Amino acid sequence: MTDAVRDKVLHIADLHFWRMKFNPFKQLNKRALGNLNLLLRRRHEFVLESAEAHLAYVQTVGVPDAIFTGDFTTTSLPEEFALSRVFMQQAADVGLRSRAIPGNHDVYTFAAKRQDAFQYYLGEWTSGETLPVLYHLPGGTPVILVPTVCPNLLSSKGTIRPEEIDRTRSLMETVDSPVIVAGHYPLLTETPAYSLTPGRRLRGADTLRRVLGESGKTVLYICGHVHRFSYVADPQYANIRHLTTGTFFGRNHAQHRDGEFSELHVSDTAFSVFSHIHADGWRREAAPCT
Numbered sequence: 001m002t003d004a005v006r007d008k009v010l011h012i013a014d015l016h017f018w019r020m021k022f023n024p025f026k027q028l029n030k031r032a033l034g035n036l037n038l039l040l041r042r043r044h045e046f047v048l049e050s051a052e053a054h055l056a057y058v059q060t061v062g063v064p065d066a067i068f069t070g071d072f073t074t075t076s077l078p079e080e081f082a083l084s085r086v087f088m089q090q091a092a093d094v095g096l097r098s099r100a101i102p103g104n105h106d107v108y109t110f111a112a113k114r115q116d117a118f119q120y121y122l123g124e125w126t127s128g129e130t131l132p133v134l135y136h137l138p139g140g141t142p143v144i145l146v147p148t149v150c151p152n153l154l155s156s157k158g159t160i161r162p163e164e165i166d167r168t169r170s171l172m173e174t175v176d177s178p179v180i181v182a183g184h185y186p187l188l189t190e191t192p193a194y195s196l197t198p199g200r201r202l203r204g205a206d207t208l209r210r211v212l213g214e215s216g217k218t219v220l221y222i223c224g225h226v227h228r229f230s231y232v233a234d235p236q237y238a239n240i241r242h243l244t245t246g247t248f249f250g251r252n253h254a255q256h257r258d259g260e261f262s263e264l265h266v267s268d269t270a271f272s273v274f275s276h277i278h279a280d281g282w283r284r285e286a287a288p289c290t
């Protein structure tokens with residue numbers, strides 16, 4: 001065993017591409033509600049034009065593998081998916097090898113889920129298989145992508161079903177430690193950086209967390225959804241660390257930044273996390289696990 005870094009991978013979250021399309025008479029209730037919300041709150045938070053500039057910086061980091069943990073869109077509109085696809089294609093063109101899973105905003109309407117818009121527009125960056133899915137980084141590190149999203153009428157809850165947790169447990173038994181597990185929703189309800197209201201939590205989070213904890217393997221669970229950076233040790237299971245990464249190019253007033261992503265290093269025994277933060281230019285910081 002050595003502590004040499006065998007894999008590096010970027011974690012990018014919550015791009016939330018959006019296109020205004022406000023005509024409530026033509027739209028179903030949930031989408032009209034989402035656009036109202038977008039009009040009032042998100043308008044100044046997400047700056048589409050920043051995405052390409054931020055991608056140019058990502059290219060300079062020199063880490064070719066990336067995991068995108070969802071919320072590419074805001075209300076699952078075809079225009080938003082199309083923008084996401086353009087961005088992902090640009091990322092591929094500059095050499096990024098990406099894997100993507102959906103966030104709750106990518107299955108925002110039941111129609112989007114039924115038509116599987118995510119797979120249609122972003123299928124090049126999925127395996128096409130039903131989650132959970134296992135793959136390996138070039139240095140051998142296993143990555144398990146887990147399903148956590150479902151459409152809702154009004155809330156923003158996620159779901160991982162018992163059979164999906166069982167399949168995750170089976171995959172965990174086959175892999176070597178350490179392992180990265182990636183979902184959209186956090187497994188911890190709160191950390192010093194965020195607190196999840198009941199309507200934004202993952203159903204099944206405690207069960208999945210127990211499965212990861214009882215695996216005995218060294219686990220880094222990564223996700224987005226809360227739009228805050230947070231890197232903490234699990235309060236109950238010593239083998240799990242939890243990382244949430246904030247929005248890739250959205251403004252985060254609370255943490256004084258307008259874009260971020262994380263860089264993960266994996267050795268034979270441990271993980272290290274570096275935070276890339278955009279606030280008047282980019283800076284890279286080693287992130288301690290608290």
Ligand SMILES: [Fe+2]
Pocket residue numbers: 014016071103105224225226227
């Ligand atoms: Fe989000």
Ligand SMILES: [Fe+2]
Pocket residue numbers: 071103104105184224225226
């Ligand atoms: Fe989300």
